[in-house]
Amino acid sequence: MQKLTVVKIGGKLIDDQQLLKAALTKFAQLAGYKILIHGGGKIASDILNRMGIKPKMINGRRITDEQTLQVVKMVYAGLINKDMVAALQALNCNALGMCGADGSSILAHKRPVKDIDYGFAGDVDKVNFEVLSAIINCGLVPVFCALTHDGKGQILNTNADTIATEISIALARKFNVTSIFTLEKNGVLEDLDDENSVIGHINESLYEKLKNQGKISEGMIPKLDNIFRALKTGVEEIYVTSWLDAVEGTRVTLN
Amino acid sequence: MQKLTVVKIGGKLIDDQQLLKAALTKFAQLAGYKILIHGGGKIASDILNRMGIKPKMINGRRITDEQTLQVVKMVYAGLINKDMVAALQALNCNALGMCGADGSSILAHKRPVKDIDYGFAGDVDKVNFEVLSAIINCGLVPVFCALTHDGKGQILNTNADTIATEISIALARKFNVTSIFTLEKNGVLEDLDDENSVIGHINESLYEKLKNQGKISEGMIPKLDNIFRALKTGVEEIYVTSWLDAVEGTRVTLN
Numbered sequence: 001m002q003k004l005t006v007v008k009i010g011g012k013l014i015d016d017q018q019l020l021k022a023a024l025t026k027f028a029q030l031a032g033y034k035i036l037i038h039g040g041g042k043i044a045s046d047i048l049n050r051m052g053i054k055p056k057m058i059n060g061r062r063i064t065d066e067q068t069l070q071v072v073k074m075v076y077a078g079l080i081n082k083d084m085v086a087a088l089q090a091l092n093c094n095a096l097g098m099c100g101a102d103g104s105s106i107l108a109h110k111r112p113v114k115d116i117d118y119g120f121a122g123d124v125d126k127v128n129f130e131v132l133s134a135i136i137n138c139g140l141v142p143v144f145c146a147l148t149h150d151g152k153g154q155i156l157n158t159n160a161d162t163i164a165t166e167i168s169i170a171l172a173r174k175f176n177v178t179s180i181f182t183l184e185k186n187g188v189l190e191d192l193d194d195e196n197s198v199i200g201h202i203n204e205s206l207y208e209k210l211k212n213q214g215k216i217s218e219g220m221i222p223k224l225d226n227i228f229r230a231l232k233t234g235v236e237e238i239y240v241t242s243w244l245d246a247v248e249g250t251r252v253t254l255n
Numbered sequence: 256m257q258k259l260t261v262v263k264i265g266g267k268l269i270d271d272q273q274l275l276k277a278a279l280t281k282f283a284q285l286a287g288y289k290i291l292i293h294g295g296g297k298i299a300s301d302i303l304n305r306m307g308i309k310p311k312m313i314n315g316r317r318i319t320d321e322q323t324l325q326v327v328k329m330v331y332a333g334l335i336n337k338d339m340v341a342a343l344q345a346l347n348c349n350a351l352g353m354c355g356a357d358g359s360s361i362l363a364h365k366r367p368v369k370d371i372d373y374g375f376a377g378d379v380d381k382v383n384f385e386v387l388s389a390i391i392n393c394g395l396v397p398v399f400c401a402l403t404h405d406g407k408g409q410i411l412n413t414n415a416d417t418i419a420t421e422i423s424i425a426l427a428r429k430f431n432v433t434s435i436f437t438l439e440k441n442g443v444l445e446d447l448d449d450e451n452s453v454i455g456h457i458n459e460s461l462y463e464k465l466k467n468q469g470k471i472s473e474g475m476i477p478k479l480d481n482i483f484r485a486l487k488t489g490v491e492e493i494y495v496t497s498w499l500d501a502v503e504g505t506r507v508t509l510n
Contacts, residue, residue: 047329050306070334074302077352078333079325082402082410086356090408094386096358097332101341102351103395131349131393138389140358147337153345155337 003032004136004175008164009182010039013243014080023182023243024084028091033136033175035167036095037144038084039160044075064119064157072157076145085143096140100148101155103131106163108148108156122148122156124163127170165226172234179235181223182243187250188224192217201251204228227252258287259391259430263419264437265294268498269335278437278498279339283346288391288430290422291350292399293339294415299330319374319412327412331400340398351395355403356410358386361418363403363411377403377411379418382425420481427489434490436478437498442505443479447472456506459483482507 007030013023027036044062045055048071056063064072081097088095100106100122108122135142144167146160161181168179187198190210202210207224210216216224227238231254241249262285268278282291299317300310303326311318319327336352343350355361355377363377390397399422401415416436423434442453445465457465462479465471471479482493486509496504 047306051302052305073337074329074333076333077337078329078331082328082332082354082356085354086404086410087408089356089359089404089406094358095356097352097354097356099337099340099352101337101344103349103393104344131395134393134395135390138358138386138393140386140389149341149344151344153342155341 001174001176004171004177005030005032005034006037006164006168006171006177006179007034007182007243008037008039008160008180009243010160011041011182011184013182014039014041015043020084021087024087024093025091026243028088028093035132035136035142035144035171036084036088037146037160037164037167038080039146040072040076040080043080044072047071047075058116061118062157063117064121066120069120069155069157073147073155076147081143081145088141088143094140095143096135097143097145099145099155100158100163103135104128104149104151105131105142105144106148106158106166107151108158109150110154110156120154120156122150122158124148124158124166127166129170129173132167132171133174161223161226165230168230168235168238169233172230172236177235179227179230179238180243181227181238181240183223183240184242186242186248187240188216188220188252190215198248199250201253203253203255204231224252228254256429256431259426259432260285260287260289261292261419261423261426261432261434262289262437262498263292263294263415263435264498265415266296266437266439268437269294269296270298275339276342279342280346281498283343283348290387290391290397290399290426291339291343292401292415292419292422293335294401295327295331295335298335299327302326302330313371316373317412318372319376321375324375324410324412328402328410331402336398336400343396343398349395350398351390352398352400354400354410355413355418358390359383359404359406360386360397361399361403361413361421362406363413364405365409365411375409375411377405377413379403379413379421382421384425384428387422387426388429416478416481420485423485423490423493424488427485427491432490434482434485434493435498436482436493436495438478438495439497441497441503442495443471443475443507445470453503454505456508458508458510459486479507483509
């Protein structure tokens with residue numbers, strides 16, 4: 001099987017133009033097939049503020065009402081995605097900006113309302129393997145923003161980590177997939193207070209042990225659960241890293 | 256050669272949601288290969304206003320300063336393009352939203368400053384035939400917003416009619432291209448004051464004759480000049496129409 005690398009960038013790498021440029025330069029240099037997924041950073045909140053729309057968050061998650069959806073469509077698929085594609089083109093990487101509606105590449109459904117109404121938030125149903133592999137085989141490098149669609153004309157806001165995980169899983173059917181998830185931290189830390197205590201390699205049994213010892217930060221648990229789900233469905237290996245220090249990050253494998 | 260239809264929509268078709276839906280429905284029903292190019296409508300000006308940025312126009316043309324460029328990237332490539340793609344997907348048309356940076360499909364250069372500084376306005380240098388035909392051959396339907404790039408990381412604002420013309424010319428090398436340009440009017444009018452005086456068919460000699468008689472409106476002259484340029488470089492036929500009444504529009508051919 002051919003090698004394919006899925007890279008998810010977000011947070012400070014999106015907000016800081018210099019870090020972003022360095023990350024895109026590294027991405028452009030990656031050999032073999034590759035896909036980039038980017039989060040939205042703080043720019044969406046900035047634009048919401050400038051337009052007089054108050055960002056709504058519950059438990060750290062954005063509530064996507066109709067006005068917010070308009071802005072995230074503009075910022076994610078327009079501003080961030082197209083600037084990133086243009087920057088990658090200048091680095092000789094043949095980027096193609098996409099959201100999940102393009103080529104119907106990621107179908108999702110609006111999250112049902114239980115305790116919280118997340119608004120136009122989409123939970124992924126299906127990544128279209130055929131269209132992605134056709135685009136990759138054209139020599140193009142998909143660059144995804146974190147938007148999906150419901151197939152009925154509605155764009156939905158979807159977590160970038162989730163998109164990266166689902167794309168990794170879907171492509172693992174026919175490619176040898178390595179995924180890289182960027183973090184604010186350098187990797188999975190053994191001591192939450194010590195940025196230098198990065199665990200070089202973690203497998204499922206070590207993860208369970210550390211989790212039981214209360215050594216895995218609360219924010220890392222859903223991320224690592226997602227990562228082990230991807231590894232169990234065929235993804236080869238996953239790195240959790242601040243990306244610019246990829247070799248110093250954490251390598252995650254099943255065994 | 257295989258048939259390919261290039262459709263450019265703009266103006267009221269973008270601003271009026273019902274007209275837009277009708278136009279997209281017609282587009283989705285077109286048989287054979289096809290490409291859609293859309294203008295920006297009034298939405299960009301609305302968003303500029305909401306963000307407190309005053310739209311700058313000289314002689315009816317938008318001046319794209321840095322702030323305006325940020326907004327047109329958001330509105331054209333984000334809001335309008337992605338909603339249009341999602342709507343087409345719901346109509347079983349496998350749309351793929353693009354700007355000229357995607358796949359480096361349209362290279363342009365920043366317009367040199369002469370009398371007027373148009374800011375980040377791009378004049379087209381090259382449409383990438385290879386990438387467009389590869390995408391079309393994947394069964395995808397490109398949906399272009401009116402943005403290009405300079406290959407050095409800069410997105411540029413480019414007239415949608417120009418993009419439609421250049422794409423038509425580039426694809427005419429290998430496809431039998433018919434282009435449809437929408438207008439606010441029903442077509443080329445013989446009497447500018449009579450919306451019903453649409454000329455059913457115009458060729459270059461009739462155009463020259465009517466122009467000399469002062470019967471072609473000033474706004475139509477650059478459009479028709481562009482159209483005859485496309486016809487001279489291989490495009491088969493071009494329709495100028497309000498689109499919803501395509502059969503009642505004007506068919507333009509060389510002879």
